Amino acid sequence: MSLSLKLAALAEAGAPIRVGVIGAGKFGSMFLSQAPRTPGLHVLGIADLDVARARRSCERVGWPAERAAATSFAQAMRDGTTFVTEDSEALIAADGIDVIVEATGNPAAGIRHALLCCKHRRHIVMVNVEADALAGPLLARRAAEAGILYSFAYGDQPALIAEIVDWARSTGFEVICAGKGTKYLPIYHASTPETVWGHYGFSEAQVAGGDFNAQMFNSFLDGTKSALEMAAVANAADLEPAADGLAFPPCGVDDLPDVLRPRADGGILPHKGTVEVVSSIERDGRPVFRDLRWGVYATFEAPSDYVRQCFQQYGLKTDASGRYTAMYKPYHLIGLELGISVASIMLRGEATGTTRGFRGDVVATAKRDLQPGERLDGEGGYMVYGKLMPARASLAAGGLPIGLAHNLVLQRPVAAGRPVTWADVRFDEANEAIRFRREMEATFRTETGDGIRRAS
Structure with a gap:
C-alpha cells in the first residue's frame, strides 16, 4: 500500500x-x-x-x-x-x-x-x-x-541523493559519484557577508526589501553548505571524499557521465565511489548549458556489455564508451x-537516508590570514569556510569542525587557505557540543584507527 x-x-x-x-x-x-x-x-x-x-x-x-x-x-x-x-x-x-x-x-x-x-x-x-x-x-x-x-x-538534497544511490545499488549498479548542483566560482571561498549580495546579483533595494540573512546566504555561497551536505551523503552512503575536497566542476546534466567518471577514463574523479558538487556557471562566469543548480544526481557504470547495450537502446545519455551514465532529479522542494x-x-519503519559511518568531515579553513586573539565567527562569516575532507585525514590533522568554529579564540596564527586545528584555538571541554564531538572523534579513532567504522 x-x-x-x-x-x-x-x-x-x-x-x-x-x-x-x-x-x-x-x-x-x-x-x-x-x-x-x-x-x-x-x-x-x-x-x-x-x-x-x-x-x-x-x-x-x-x-x-x-x-x-x-x-x-x-x-x-x-x-x-x-x-x-x-x-x-x-x-x-x-x-x-x-x-x-x-x-x-x-x-x-x-x-x-x-x-x-x-x-x-x-x-x-x-x-x-x-x-x-x-x-x-x-x-x-x-x-x-x-x-x-x-x-x-x-x-533536502542529502536525502534525495541517498535515495538515488539506494535505487542504483538496489538494481545492481556500482555508484561512481553522487552529489548535487550549486552556483560556484573559486573566488566564492573568500566571500564575506559584505560581498555576498554582489555575487548573488542582488541590488541594495532587493536586500532592503526582503528578509535576508547575509551570513546564512554566504554559507551557501562560500562552499560551506555544499561541504556539509556532501559530508552527510558520504557518511550515509559509504562514499569516500576526494583528498583535496570538492572540485565544483562546471557541468550540465548532459555531461555528468563524461565529467563524473574516473580520471583514468577521461573524467575528473580520483577514484570511484565518491561525492562531488557541480557548478551551474563556467569559470569565466558564463551559465552552464542545462545546469543542475537545484538538483541532485548519481553516476553509475554498466557492469557488462549487455547492460551497456541496454543503456543505448533505452536512450540513456552516456560517455563515449557507453559505460558511464547518470540519473538525476532537476529540482528539490525542501x-x-x-x-x-x-x-x-x-x-x-524506514529513514529517508541516515548516517551510517564516518567517511566525510568539514573542517574550518581560513579565508584570510588569521591572527592570535581573533574570535572565529562561524560558517558564512568573515574568517573561515568549511572544506570537505576524508574523515581519516581530518582526524589525523586534528581539524576543527566548521560547526564549532564560532566564538572560539585563536591562540596561534593560521595562514589563508589552511585548516584550523583544535590546537589553534582555546575551547571549553565542558561545552556539550564540544564534548560530544571530541567523544565521537575518540570513538571512531580508537575503534578502527581510520575513523570510518559504521555507526550502526
Missing part, C-alpha cells in the same frame, strides 16, 4: 502521526505549509526561541489563527490543534509525540535535541545538516541504541516534501 493510502487510513481512523517541529524558519515553515493538507499528520507542537516569529510563520503559510491557538499540549491533543512554545525539551517530552523535526540549523542545538529524542524515544528527522556533519556518526549510533530512527529530511520522511518512519 502506498504512503498516501496509509496516511489516509490513519486519518479515517482518527489516529494521525503526531509531529513536533523545532525551528520555524524557512525549512520549518515550508513543512508547516503542507502539513495541514496531508491526511494522517498532526503537528502537535512547534518550538522556537521566538514564539512570536513562529506564530508569524504559521500565519504566513496560511494557517488560520485558531489552528495554533492551543494553550497546552493536552489541549492540542484533544482539539487537533497546535501548541506553540519556546521550550523544545517540553515538546520532545510531550505525551503523544511520534516524530521530531529538528530544523534549527544550529549544530549545538541539533546535538542536544537529538540526545533528548534518544532519552524520550522520539524518532527524529534531522533537517539540521550542520549538526549531522558535526556529530551525525555518533548521534546515529545513540539513536540506534535507543531504538529510534534518525533520518535525513526528504526534500520542506514541502518533508512529510515523506515522517510517513516513511512511521508507516514503513
Whole structure:
C-alpha cells in the first residue's frame, strides 16, 4: 500500500502521526505549509526561541489563527490543534509525540535535541545538516541504541541523493559519484557577508526589501553548505571524499557521465565511489548549458556489455564508451516534501537516508590570514569556510569542525587557505557540543584507527 493510502487510513481512523517541529524558519515553515493538507499528520507542537516569529510563520503559510491557538499540549491533543512554545525539551517530552523535526540549523542545538529524542524515544528527522556533519556518526549510533530512527529530511538534497544511490545499488549498479548542483566560482571561498549580495546579483533595494540573512546566504555561497551536505551523503552512503575536497566542476546534466567518471577514463574523479558538487556557471562566469543548480544526481557504470547495450537502446545519455551514465532529479522542494520522511518512519519503519559511518568531515579553513586573539565567527562569516575532507585525514590533522568554529579564540596564527586545528584555538571541554564531538572523534579513532567504522 502506498504512503498516501496509509496516511489516509490513519486519518479515517482518527489516529494521525503526531509531529513536533523545532525551528520555524524557512525549512520549518515550508513543512508547516503542507502539513495541514496531508491526511494522517498532526503537528502537535512547534518550538522556537521566538514564539512570536513562529506564530508569524504559521500565519504566513496560511494557517488560520485558531489552528495554533492551543494553550497546552493536552489541549492540542484533544482539539487537533497546535501548541506553540519556546521550550523544545517540553515538546520532545510531550505525551503523544511520534516524530521530531529538528530544523534549527544550529549544530549545538541539533546535538542536544537529538540526545533528548534518544532519552524520550522520539524518532527524529534531522533537517539540521550542520549538526549531522558535526556529530551525525555518533548521534546515529545513540539513536540506534535507543531504538529510534534518525533520518535525513526528504526534500533536502542529502536525502534525495541517498535515495538515488539506494535505487542504483538496489538494481545492481556500482555508484561512481553522487552529489548535487550549486552556483560556484573559486573566488566564492573568500566571500564575506559584505560581498555576498554582489555575487548573488542582488541590488541594495532587493536586500532592503526582503528578509535576508547575509551570513546564512554566504554559507551557501562560500562552499560551506555544499561541504556539509556532501559530508552527510558520504557518511550515509559509504562514499569516500576526494583528498583535496570538492572540485565544483562546471557541468550540465548532459555531461555528468563524461565529467563524473574516473580520471583514468577521461573524467575528473580520483577514484570511484565518491561525492562531488557541480557548478551551474563556467569559470569565466558564463551559465552552464542545462545546469543542475537545484538538483541532485548519481553516476553509475554498466557492469557488462549487455547492460551497456541496454543503456543505448533505452536512450540513456552516456560517455563515449557507453559505460558511464547518470540519473538525476532537476529540482528539490525542501520542506514541502518533508512529510515523506515522517510517513516513511512511521508507516514503513524506514529513514529517508541516515548516517551510517564516518567517511566525510568539514573542517574550518581560513579565508584570510588569521591572527592570535581573533574570535572565529562561524560558517558564512568573515574568517573561515568549511572544506570537505576524508574523515581519516581530518582526524589525523586534528581539524576543527566548521560547526564549532564560532566564538572560539585563536591562540596561534593560521595562514589563508589552511585548516584550523583544535590546537589553534582555546575551547571549553565542558561545552556539550564540544564534548560530544571530541567523544565521537575518540570513538571512531580508537575503534578502527581510520575513523570510518559504521555507526550502526
